[in-house]
Amino acid sequence: MNRxxxxxxAVQAGRNSKHNLKLIRKYPDRMLPGKTEDGMEYLNRMIRFAEEEKKNARRAGRTLGLRSRLMSLLSSILADSPKERKEGTV
Incomplete structure (x- = not known):
């Protein structure tokens, strides 16, 4: 599996962890007795790990910003556009 x-x-696990953490806070009685704190601590670690991974991806340049994506799209559209027509031709 590549990086x-x-x-x-990791990012998907972070999203899932946020959802699961909300459920644990809303329904703490559904957890095994004595395991609520451990479960919440684990989920918080997963969330922090996912956030750090997002930061690392940005630093390494693996994610493009919106401006970069738009510029790339615009340049590809302009590169594929037909040549300008000469004056006087139809």
């Missing part, structure tokens, strides 16, 4: 796949899985 990008691992990073994507």
């Amino acid at each position: 990008e796949q691992l990073a994507a899985e």
